Amino acid sequence: MDGTHDLGGKQGFGPVAREDDEPPFHEPWEGRVHGMNLASDVGPAFRWSIERMGAIEYLTTSYYEHWLASMELNGVESGAFTQEELDVAAARMAAGEPVPTRSDPEIVAAALSRLTPHDEPDFEAPPPRFSPGDRVTVARRAAPGHSRCPAYLRGAPGVIESVHAPRPILDVYETEGGRIVPQAWYTVGFESTDLWDDPGAAHRVFVDLWETHLEA
Protein backbone atom coordinates (compact mmCIF):
# COMPACT_ATOMS: atom_id res chain seq x y z
CA MET A 1 0.00 0.00 0.00
CA ASP A 2 1.34 3.45 -0.91
CA GLY A 3 0.73 4.73 2.59
CA THR A 4 2.26 7.39 4.79
CA HIS A 5 3.89 4.65 6.88
CA ASP A 6 6.33 3.99 4.02
CA LEU A 7 8.74 6.69 5.13
CA GLY A 8 12.17 5.77 3.77
CA GLY A 9 13.75 8.70 1.92
CA LYS A 10 10.82 11.07 2.45
CA GLN A 11 11.80 14.65 3.25
CA GLY A 12 10.47 17.43 5.41
CA PHE A 13 10.20 15.80 8.84
CA GLY A 14 12.91 17.87 10.50
CA PRO A 15 15.41 16.82 13.16
CA VAL A 16 15.20 13.66 15.24
CA ALA A 17 13.77 14.58 18.64
CA ARG A 18 15.25 12.58 21.49
CA GLU A 19 14.35 12.12 25.11
CA ASP A 20 16.77 11.33 27.94
CA ASP A 21 16.09 8.37 30.22
CA GLU A 22 13.04 7.33 28.28
CA PRO A 23 10.80 4.79 30.06
CA PRO A 24 9.51 1.72 28.15
CA PHE A 25 5.97 3.10 28.45
CA HIS A 26 5.18 6.79 28.88
CA GLU A 27 1.66 6.18 30.19
CA PRO A 28 0.08 3.13 31.84
CA TRP A 29 -2.33 2.73 28.89
CA GLU A 30 0.64 2.23 26.54
CA GLY A 31 1.79 -0.71 28.65
CA ARG A 32 -1.74 -2.15 28.60
CA VAL A 33 -1.81 -1.93 24.78
CA HIS A 34 1.59 -3.61 24.50
CA GLY A 35 0.52 -6.27 27.00
CA MET A 36 -2.80 -6.90 25.22
CA ASN A 37 -1.02 -7.33 21.91
CA LEU A 38 1.33 -9.97 23.29
CA ALA A 39 -1.24 -11.68 25.50
CA SER A 40 -3.87 -12.15 22.78
CA ASP A 41 -4.20 -12.94 19.11
CA VAL A 42 -6.83 -10.77 17.44
CA GLY A 43 -5.90 -11.48 13.82
CA PRO A 44 -3.13 -11.71 11.23
CA ALA A 45 -3.19 -8.13 9.90
CA PHE A 46 -1.34 -6.14 12.56
CA ARG A 47 0.70 -3.85 10.28
CA TRP A 48 -1.82 -3.78 7.45
CA SER A 49 -4.37 -2.45 9.95
CA ILE A 50 -2.03 0.36 11.03
CA GLU A 51 -1.41 1.31 7.41
CA ARG A 52 -5.13 1.83 6.81
CA MET A 53 -5.67 4.35 9.62
CA GLY A 54 -5.40 7.24 7.19
CA ALA A 55 -2.45 9.41 6.23
CA ILE A 56 -3.14 12.42 8.47
CA GLU A 57 -4.17 10.26 11.41
CA TYR A 58 -1.00 8.16 11.07
CA LEU A 59 1.30 11.17 11.24
CA THR A 60 -0.50 12.89 14.09
CA THR A 61 -0.84 9.97 16.51
CA SER A 62 1.69 8.09 18.62
CA TYR A 63 3.14 4.60 18.18
CA TYR A 64 0.77 3.04 20.72
CA GLU A 65 -2.21 4.83 19.21
CA HIS A 66 -1.21 3.06 15.99
CA TRP A 67 -1.25 -0.23 17.87
CA LEU A 68 -4.61 0.55 19.42
CA ALA A 69 -6.13 1.40 16.05
CA SER A 70 -4.60 -1.76 14.60
CA MET A 71 -5.97 -4.06 17.30
CA GLU A 72 -9.44 -2.53 16.95
CA LEU A 73 -9.60 -2.93 13.16
CA ASN A 74 -7.74 -6.24 13.04
CA GLY A 75 -10.01 -7.75 15.71
CA VAL A 76 -13.21 -6.57 14.07
CA GLU A 77 -12.14 -7.76 10.60
CA SER A 78 -10.99 -11.17 11.83
CA GLY A 79 -14.20 -11.66 13.80
CA ALA A 80 -12.45 -11.79 17.19
CA PHE A 81 -14.99 -9.18 18.37
CA THR A 82 -17.39 -6.65 16.88
CA GLN A 83 -17.31 -2.87 16.60
CA GLU A 84 -20.55 -2.82 18.61
CA GLU A 85 -18.86 -4.64 21.49
CA LEU A 86 -16.07 -2.04 21.45
CA ASP A 87 -18.60 0.81 21.39
CA VAL A 88 -20.65 -0.64 24.24
CA ALA A 89 -17.51 -1.21 26.32
CA ALA A 90 -16.35 2.35 25.60
CA ALA A 91 -19.67 3.71 26.81
CA ARG A 92 -19.40 1.66 30.01
CA MET A 93 -15.88 2.96 30.62
CA ALA A 94 -16.97 6.53 29.94
CA ALA A 95 -19.73 6.05 32.52
CA GLY A 96 -17.09 5.19 35.10
CA GLU A 97 -17.19 1.41 35.13
CA PRO A 98 -13.79 -0.22 35.86
CA VAL A 99 -12.13 -2.67 33.48
CA PRO A 100 -13.13 -6.20 34.50
CA THR A 101 -10.38 -8.48 35.75
CA ARG A 102 -9.81 -12.14 35.07
CA SER A 103 -7.00 -14.56 35.82
CA ASP A 104 -6.01 -17.29 33.36
CA PRO A 105 -2.79 -19.24 33.92
CA GLU A 106 -2.93 -20.70 30.40
CA ILE A 107 -2.94 -17.27 28.79
CA VAL A 108 -0.10 -16.20 31.11
CA ALA A 109 1.91 -19.27 30.06
CA ALA A 110 1.25 -18.59 26.37
CA ALA A 111 2.34 -14.95 26.75
CA LEU A 112 5.51 -15.97 28.58
CA SER A 113 6.35 -18.49 25.88
CA ARG A 114 6.26 -15.66 23.33
CA LEU A 115 8.86 -13.85 25.46
CA THR A 116 11.34 -16.73 25.61
CA PRO A 117 13.42 -18.51 22.95
CA HIS A 118 11.36 -20.91 20.86
CA ASP A 119 11.96 -22.98 17.76
CA GLU A 120 10.62 -21.65 14.48
CA PRO A 121 8.97 -24.08 12.05
CA ASP A 122 10.70 -24.91 8.78
CA PHE A 123 8.85 -23.97 5.59
CA GLU A 124 8.95 -25.70 2.21
CA ALA A 125 9.29 -23.50 -0.86
CA PRO A 126 10.72 -23.64 -4.37
CA PRO A 127 14.53 -23.26 -4.44
CA PRO A 128 15.74 -19.65 -4.39
CA ARG A 129 16.08 -17.99 -7.80
CA PHE A 130 19.03 -15.85 -6.77
CA SER A 131 22.44 -16.42 -5.22
CA PRO A 132 24.83 -14.08 -3.37
CA GLY A 133 26.46 -11.68 -5.81
CA ASP A 134 23.57 -11.77 -8.31
CA ARG A 135 22.46 -8.41 -9.67
CA VAL A 136 18.72 -7.86 -9.26
CA THR A 137 16.18 -5.11 -9.83
CA VAL A 138 13.41 -4.31 -7.38
CA ALA A 139 9.98 -4.73 -8.93
CA ARG A 140 8.53 -1.39 -10.06
CA ARG A 141 4.88 -2.40 -9.72
CA ALA A 142 3.19 -1.78 -6.38
CA ALA A 143 0.57 -4.01 -4.76
CA PRO A 144 -2.58 -2.57 -3.19
CA GLY A 145 -2.22 -4.49 0.09
CA HIS A 146 0.47 -4.74 2.75
CA SER A 147 3.99 -4.84 1.34
CA ARG A 148 7.37 -5.39 2.93
CA CYS A 149 9.07 -3.71 -0.03
CA PRO A 150 9.77 -0.05 0.75
CA ALA A 151 8.72 2.33 -2.04
CA TYR A 152 12.13 4.05 -2.14
CA LEU A 153 13.58 0.88 -3.69
CA ARG A 154 11.15 0.45 -6.57
CA GLY A 155 13.02 -0.08 -9.83
CA ALA A 156 16.41 0.16 -8.11
CA PRO A 157 19.36 -2.09 -8.97
CA GLY A 158 20.81 -4.10 -6.10
CA VAL A 159 23.08 -7.02 -5.33
CA ILE A 160 22.09 -10.14 -3.39
CA GLU A 161 24.12 -10.12 -0.16
CA SER A 162 22.66 -13.25 1.42
CA VAL A 163 19.92 -15.83 0.94
CA HIS A 164 17.61 -16.89 3.79
CA ALA A 165 15.58 -20.05 4.39
CA PRO A 166 11.95 -19.72 3.19
CA ARG A 167 9.47 -17.80 5.35
CA PRO A 168 5.84 -16.92 4.70
CA ILE A 169 5.77 -13.67 2.73
CA LEU A 170 4.13 -11.11 5.01
CA ASP A 171 2.56 -9.23 2.09
CA VAL A 172 0.21 -12.17 1.52
CA TYR A 173 -0.11 -13.20 5.17
CA GLU A 174 -1.31 -9.78 6.34
CA THR A 175 -3.41 -8.82 3.33
CA GLU A 176 -5.09 -12.18 2.79
CA GLY A 177 -6.23 -13.16 6.26
CA GLY A 178 -3.18 -15.12 7.37
CA ARG A 179 -2.59 -17.12 4.17
CA ILE A 180 0.82 -18.83 4.37
CA VAL A 181 2.94 -18.66 1.20
CA PRO A 182 6.54 -19.61 2.04
CA GLN A 183 9.13 -18.03 -0.20
CA ALA A 184 12.89 -17.50 -0.30
CA TRP A 185 14.01 -14.08 0.86
CA TYR A 186 17.21 -12.15 0.64
CA THR A 187 19.29 -9.39 2.12
CA VAL A 188 19.92 -7.06 -0.81
CA GLY A 189 22.52 -4.30 -0.90
CA PHE A 190 21.92 -0.95 -2.62
CA GLU A 191 24.26 1.95 -3.37
CA SER A 192 22.75 5.19 -2.09
CA THR A 193 23.78 6.82 -5.37
CA ASP A 194 21.41 4.44 -7.20
CA LEU A 195 18.55 5.60 -4.97
CA TRP A 196 19.05 9.35 -4.60
CA ASP A 197 20.90 12.15 -6.35
CA ASP A 198 21.83 13.89 -3.10
CA PRO A 199 25.23 15.59 -3.29
CA GLY A 200 27.91 13.82 -1.28
CA ALA A 201 25.83 10.75 -0.49
CA ALA A 202 27.92 7.58 -0.49
CA HIS A 203 26.62 4.84 1.71
CA ARG A 204 24.98 1.49 1.31
CA VAL A 205 21.52 0.39 2.33
CA PHE A 206 20.74 -3.27 3.02
CA VAL A 207 17.12 -4.39 2.89
CA ASP A 208 15.46 -7.77 3.43
CA LEU A 209 13.17 -8.59 0.50
CA TRP A 210 11.15 -11.60 -0.55
CA GLU A 211 11.53 -13.12 -4.02
CA THR A 212 8.23 -11.51 -5.14
CA HIS A 213 9.89 -8.12 -4.75
CA LEU A 214 12.80 -8.89 -7.09
CA GLU A 215 13.43 -9.33 -10.81
CA ALA A 216 16.52 -10.70 -12.51
Place this chain on the structure above:
Amino acid sequence: MSGSHHHIRPKTPQELRTAALETVLIERGLASTDAIDTVVAKFQNEIGPRNGARMVARAWVDPAYRERLLTDGAAAAAEFGYGGMEGEQIRCVANTPEVHNVVVCTLCSCYPWPILGIPPVWYKSPPYRSRVVREPRAVLAEFGLELPEGTEIRVWDSSADLRYIVLPMRPDGTDGMPEDELAGIVTRDCMIGVAVPRVGAVAA
Protein backbone atom coordinates in the same frame (compact mmCIF):
# COMPACT_ATOMS: atom_id res chain seq x y z
CA MET B 1 0.08 -7.68 40.73
CA SER B 2 1.01 -4.38 42.31
CA GLY B 3 0.06 -2.23 39.31
CA SER B 4 -3.66 -1.87 39.73
CA HIS B 5 -3.80 0.93 37.12
CA HIS B 6 -6.61 -0.91 35.33
CA HIS B 7 -8.87 0.05 38.23
CA ILE B 8 -8.16 3.74 37.68
CA ARG B 9 -11.01 5.36 35.83
CA PRO B 10 -9.94 6.18 32.27
CA LYS B 11 -9.88 9.86 31.34
CA THR B 12 -8.23 10.56 28.01
CA PRO B 13 -9.58 9.22 24.70
CA GLN B 14 -6.59 6.84 24.52
CA GLU B 15 -7.26 5.56 28.03
CA LEU B 16 -10.94 5.05 27.22
CA ARG B 17 -10.24 3.13 24.02
CA THR B 18 -7.60 1.03 25.75
CA ALA B 19 -9.97 0.24 28.62
CA ALA B 20 -12.75 -0.64 26.16
CA LEU B 21 -10.48 -2.98 24.21
CA GLU B 22 -9.19 -4.63 27.38
CA THR B 23 -12.79 -5.09 28.58
CA VAL B 24 -13.79 -6.81 25.35
CA LEU B 25 -10.70 -9.05 25.32
CA ILE B 26 -11.23 -10.04 28.97
CA GLU B 27 -14.97 -10.69 28.55
CA ARG B 28 -14.38 -12.65 25.34
CA GLY B 29 -11.70 -14.74 27.07
CA LEU B 30 -9.09 -13.60 24.53
CA ALA B 31 -6.77 -12.14 27.15
CA SER B 32 -6.44 -12.14 30.92
CA THR B 33 -5.54 -9.41 33.37
CA ASP B 34 -2.63 -11.38 34.78
CA ALA B 35 -1.20 -12.11 31.31
CA ILE B 36 -1.27 -8.41 30.40
CA ASP B 37 0.26 -7.51 33.79
CA THR B 38 2.98 -10.12 33.22
CA VAL B 39 3.96 -8.75 29.80
CA VAL B 40 4.05 -5.17 31.10
CA ALA B 41 6.22 -6.18 34.06
CA LYS B 42 8.60 -8.13 31.83
CA PHE B 43 9.23 -5.13 29.60
CA GLN B 44 9.49 -2.75 32.54
CA ASN B 45 11.86 -4.87 34.58
CA GLU B 46 13.67 -7.52 32.55
CA ILE B 47 13.58 -7.13 28.79
CA GLY B 48 15.73 -4.18 27.79
CA PRO B 49 19.04 -3.01 26.34
CA ARG B 50 21.03 -4.42 29.29
CA ASN B 51 20.45 -7.81 27.63
CA GLY B 52 22.10 -6.77 24.38
CA ALA B 53 24.88 -5.01 26.29
CA ARG B 54 25.78 -8.26 28.08
CA MET B 55 26.03 -9.99 24.69
CA VAL B 56 28.28 -7.25 23.32
CA ALA B 57 30.56 -7.34 26.35
CA ARG B 58 30.80 -11.14 26.09
CA ALA B 59 31.72 -10.82 22.41
CA TRP B 60 34.48 -8.36 23.34
CA VAL B 61 36.11 -10.74 25.81
CA ASP B 62 35.36 -14.11 24.20
CA PRO B 63 36.34 -14.52 20.51
CA ALA B 64 34.42 -17.81 20.23
CA TYR B 65 31.21 -16.12 21.45
CA ARG B 66 31.84 -13.23 19.05
CA GLU B 67 32.00 -15.76 16.21
CA ARG B 68 28.75 -17.41 17.32
CA LEU B 69 27.06 -14.01 17.69
CA LEU B 70 28.04 -12.98 14.17
CA THR B 71 26.96 -16.37 12.75
CA ASP B 72 23.55 -16.66 14.43
CA GLY B 73 22.45 -13.80 16.65
CA ALA B 74 19.31 -15.53 17.93
CA ALA B 75 21.27 -18.60 19.04
CA ALA B 76 23.84 -16.37 20.73
CA ALA B 77 21.02 -14.50 22.53
CA ALA B 78 19.49 -17.82 23.62
CA GLU B 79 22.76 -18.68 25.38
CA PHE B 80 21.79 -15.93 27.83
CA GLY B 81 18.14 -17.08 27.87
CA TYR B 82 17.03 -14.14 25.69
CA GLY B 83 14.65 -14.73 22.81
CA GLY B 84 11.08 -14.82 21.62
CA MET B 85 8.84 -12.49 19.68
CA GLU B 86 10.64 -9.99 17.42
CA GLY B 87 13.88 -11.84 18.06
CA GLU B 88 13.27 -15.19 16.40
CA GLN B 89 15.97 -14.33 13.89
CA ILE B 90 18.72 -11.88 14.78
CA ARG B 91 21.65 -10.74 12.72
CA CYS B 92 24.53 -9.01 14.42
CA VAL B 93 26.56 -6.64 12.22
CA ALA B 94 30.03 -5.68 13.43
CA ASN B 95 31.57 -2.24 13.27
CA THR B 96 35.20 -2.13 12.10
CA PRO B 97 37.66 0.71 11.54
CA GLU B 98 36.36 0.79 7.93
CA VAL B 99 32.64 0.14 8.37
CA HIS B 100 29.96 1.66 10.62
CA ASN B 101 26.50 0.07 10.83
CA VAL B 102 23.19 1.65 11.76
CA VAL B 103 19.73 0.03 12.01
CA VAL B 104 16.25 1.30 11.09
CA CYS B 105 12.82 0.07 10.06
CA THR B 106 11.44 2.50 7.50
CA LEU B 107 8.06 0.73 7.11
CA CYS B 108 7.12 0.28 10.76
CA SER B 109 9.42 0.03 13.78
CA CYS B 110 10.88 -3.48 13.73
CA TYR B 111 13.38 -3.89 16.56
CA PRO B 112 14.98 -6.83 18.41
CA TRP B 113 12.76 -6.70 21.51
CA PRO B 114 14.28 -9.61 23.47
CA ILE B 115 17.73 -8.01 23.53
CA LEU B 116 16.98 -4.26 23.29
CA GLY B 117 13.47 -3.97 24.79
CA ILE B 118 10.93 -1.40 23.66
CA PRO B 119 12.37 0.93 21.01
CA PRO B 120 12.74 4.60 21.94
CA VAL B 121 10.19 7.03 20.50
CA TRP B 122 12.76 8.61 18.17
CA TYR B 123 13.42 5.21 16.54
CA LYS B 124 9.69 4.93 15.79
CA SER B 125 9.37 8.53 14.61
CA PRO B 126 9.04 9.78 11.02
CA PRO B 127 12.22 11.93 11.12
CA TYR B 128 14.51 8.99 11.95
CA ARG B 129 12.74 6.47 9.74
CA SER B 130 12.64 8.76 6.72
CA ARG B 131 16.11 10.25 6.98
CA VAL B 132 18.58 7.64 8.19
CA VAL B 133 18.42 5.61 4.96
CA ARG B 134 18.95 8.71 2.89
CA GLU B 135 21.29 10.94 4.90
CA PRO B 136 22.82 8.75 7.62
CA ARG B 137 25.82 11.04 8.17
CA ALA B 138 23.59 14.01 8.92
CA VAL B 139 21.44 11.96 11.29
CA LEU B 140 24.44 10.49 13.10
CA ALA B 141 25.90 13.99 13.45
CA GLU B 142 22.68 15.06 15.19
CA PHE B 143 23.32 12.25 17.66
CA GLY B 144 26.82 13.64 18.18
CA LEU B 145 28.52 10.93 16.15
CA GLU B 146 30.97 12.34 13.60
CA LEU B 147 32.57 9.53 11.61
CA PRO B 148 35.85 9.86 9.68
CA GLU B 149 35.23 10.77 6.04
CA GLY B 150 36.49 7.41 4.73
CA THR B 151 34.23 5.28 6.93
CA GLU B 152 31.71 3.29 4.93
CA ILE B 153 28.22 3.58 6.40
CA ARG B 154 25.86 0.62 6.08
CA VAL B 155 22.22 1.18 6.90
CA TRP B 156 20.17 -1.94 7.67
CA ASP B 157 16.46 -1.50 6.95
CA SER B 158 14.69 -4.30 8.87
CA SER B 159 11.91 -4.98 6.39
CA ALA B 160 11.31 -8.73 6.85
CA ASP B 161 11.70 -11.26 9.68
CA LEU B 162 15.30 -10.54 10.58
CA ARG B 163 16.12 -8.16 13.43
CA TYR B 164 19.46 -6.38 13.67
CA ILE B 165 21.89 -5.41 16.39
CA VAL B 166 25.19 -3.58 15.92
CA LEU B 167 28.33 -4.97 17.55
CA PRO B 168 30.31 -1.81 18.34
CA MET B 169 34.11 -1.75 18.50
CA ARG B 170 35.60 -2.10 21.97
CA PRO B 171 36.94 1.35 22.86
CA ASP B 172 40.57 2.04 23.74
CA GLY B 173 41.36 2.25 27.42
CA THR B 174 39.31 -0.78 28.42
CA ASP B 175 42.11 -3.35 28.64
CA GLY B 176 41.58 -5.58 31.63
CA MET B 177 38.13 -4.15 32.34
CA PRO B 178 35.86 -6.93 33.62
CA GLU B 179 32.96 -8.08 31.45
CA ASP B 180 30.19 -6.58 33.59
CA GLU B 181 31.94 -3.22 33.62
CA LEU B 182 32.31 -3.38 29.83
CA ALA B 183 28.58 -4.07 29.52
CA GLY B 184 28.06 -0.88 31.50
CA ILE B 185 29.49 1.32 28.73
CA VAL B 186 27.38 -0.28 25.96
CA THR B 187 24.34 1.94 25.57
CA ARG B 188 21.18 1.12 23.64
CA ASP B 189 22.17 3.72 21.05
CA CYS B 190 25.51 1.93 20.44
CA MET B 191 23.58 -1.21 19.50
CA ILE B 192 21.27 0.69 17.13
CA GLY B 193 24.36 2.31 15.66
CA VAL B 194 23.71 5.99 16.40
CA ALA B 195 26.47 6.09 19.01
CA VAL B 196 29.73 4.36 19.88
CA PRO B 197 30.82 3.23 23.35
CA ARG B 198 32.90 5.65 25.36
CA VAL B 199 34.82 4.97 28.54
CA GLY B 200 33.05 6.71 31.38
CA ALA B 201 29.64 6.59 29.71
CA VAL B 202 26.74 5.48 31.84
CA ALA B 203 24.55 3.08 29.92
CA ALA B 204 20.82 3.70 29.70
